[in-house]
Amino acid sequence: MTETKIAPDPKFHRLGLLIGPDALEELERTRIIIFGLGGVGSWAAEALVRSGAGHVTVVDNDSVCVTNINRQIQALSGTVGFPKAAALMKRLLEINPLCEVKAFNQVFSRETAAFFEIEKADYVIDAIDSLGHKLDLIELAVKAGPRLFSSMGMACRLDPTRIKTADIWETSGCPLARLVRQGLKKRGFDGHFTAVYSDERAGGAEGVESVCGTAACFCSGKDTEWCSSKKVINGSSVTVTAAAGMVLASLVLRDVVSRGQAAEAPAKRPAREQALGAL
Numbered sequence: 001m002t003e004t005k006i007a008p009d010p011k012f013h014r015l016g017l018l019i020g021p022d023a024l025e026e027l028e029r030t031r032i033i034i035f036g037l038g039g040v041g042s043w044a045a046e047a048l049v050r051s052g053a054g055h056v057t058v059v060d061n062d063s064v065c066v067t068n069i070n071r072q073i074q075a076l077s078g079t080v081g082f083p084k085a086a087a088l089m090k091r092l093l094e095i096n097p098l099c100e101v102k103a104f105n106q107v108f109s110r111e112t113a114a115f116f117e118i119e120k121a122d123y124v125i126d127a128i129d130s131l132g133h134k135l136d137l138i139e140l141a142v143k144a145g146p147r148l149f150s151s152m153g154m155a156c157r158l159d160p161t162r163i164k165t166a167d168i169w170e171t172s173g174c175p176l177a178r179l180v181r182q183g184l185k186k187r188g189f190d191g192h193f194t195a196v197y198s199d200e201r202a203g204g205a206e207g208v209e210s211v212c213g214t215a216a217c218f219c220s221g222k223d224t225e226w227c228s229s230k231k232v233i234n235g236s237s238v239t240v241t242a243a244a245g246m247v248l249a250s251l252v253l254r255d256v257v258s259r260g261q262a263a264e265a266p267a268k269r270p271a272r273e274q275a276l277g278a279l
Contacts, residue, residue: 011096012052023257028054030256033116033146034125035059035108035137037084039071039236040151041127043245046073049092051253055100056092059116060084061107071238110136119144123252126150127245131176135183138193148193149251151244152177155234156202160243163198165251173199196247198240 009024016024032053034041037060045058062084068075074088089103106112108128113136118124124141126148128134134150141148150168153176164171168184171177174197 009052009098015051019253019257020260023260024052026256026260027052027253030123030252031055031057031121032123032125032252033057033059033118033121034127036127036129036151037062037072037074037088038068038127038129039238039241040154040245040248041125042073042075042084042088043242044125044127044248045088045092045245046095047246047249048252049095049099049101051249052096053099053252057102057104057116057121058085058088058092059104059106059108060088061105071236071241073242108133108137110140113137113140118146121146123255124148125248125252127248129153131179131183134180135187138180138184139187139189139191142189142191142193147252147255149248150180150193150195151248152180152195152197153202154198154241154244155236157198157200157240158203158237159198159200160240162200163196163240163244163247165194165196165247167192168195171195171197173197173201175202194251196244196251198244202234 012024030053032048032055034045034048034056037045037058041058041060045056049056060083064072064075064079064082064084064087066080068084069077069080072084074084074091079087083103083105085103085105089101092099092101104116106115108116118141121144124137124146126134126137126141128137138148138150152171152174154163168177168181169192171181177195177197180195
C-alpha cells in the first residue's frame, strides 16, 4: 500500500492534501511583497499566510480609518488609528507565528523603491490605488524580475463574478486598467504582467455627498490621511474587494504549484525518454 504524505504542519494539512507536501515546502520558501493593504491587498495577504507562505512583506503608509471596517481585514473597532501594516502583521502572525512577516508603514515611490529590495522577492502583488505609484511599481517590479500580479479598480462594483484575469494589454471594461495601459505606453513600457480586473460597469449612489476629504472627515488630522488628496471618494463593497484579493493570492498559489509540477515532470519520465529529449 502506498504511504500517503501529509503536511508537516497540521495548520496546512487540508491544503497539503490538495497540492502535496512538496508544494507546501515551496510555499514556505516563497518570498512575497504586497503593496497596498486596503480592501484588496489585505485579503490577499491573509489568504497567502493561511496557505503556508513563509515570507510575506506588507507595505502601506496609511492608518486604519473607521470607514475601512466595511472591507479591510485588519480594520476592526480596536485597530482604528493604528498603522495598517502593523495591524495586519499582528493578525498574520496570529494565524502562523512561524511565518516571517515584515511590515513597512511607508509609501512606495521611485524614491523609496530600493528600500524594499523587490529584486529579492519571488512575487510582487500590486494593490496600490494611486496611479503614479502604481505605474512606478509595475515598471520597477517587471524590470527587477519577480512575478507581478496587479489589481485594477474594484471600487463602485457589487458583482464579484465579473472579476477576470488577463495580460494587462488584453484587459477591457475597467477604467483604471485603461489608465494604466495609457500611462505605461507613455512611459515606453512594453512588458507583460497579469492583471486582475472587473468588467462590471462602475456605479454608485448619485448625489450622495461624502465627508471624506473634508474638514469633517473621519480621519482628519492624521499624518497619513489620504482622502483629501483624492479627486473622488468611491463606494466599495467587501464582496468584490475581498474576492479580488483571493484571486491575487490564488494566482501566486497556482503559480508555485505549477512551477513545482514542471520541475518534477522530467524526473518522472522514463530515463530513455529523458535522454532522447536532451539530444
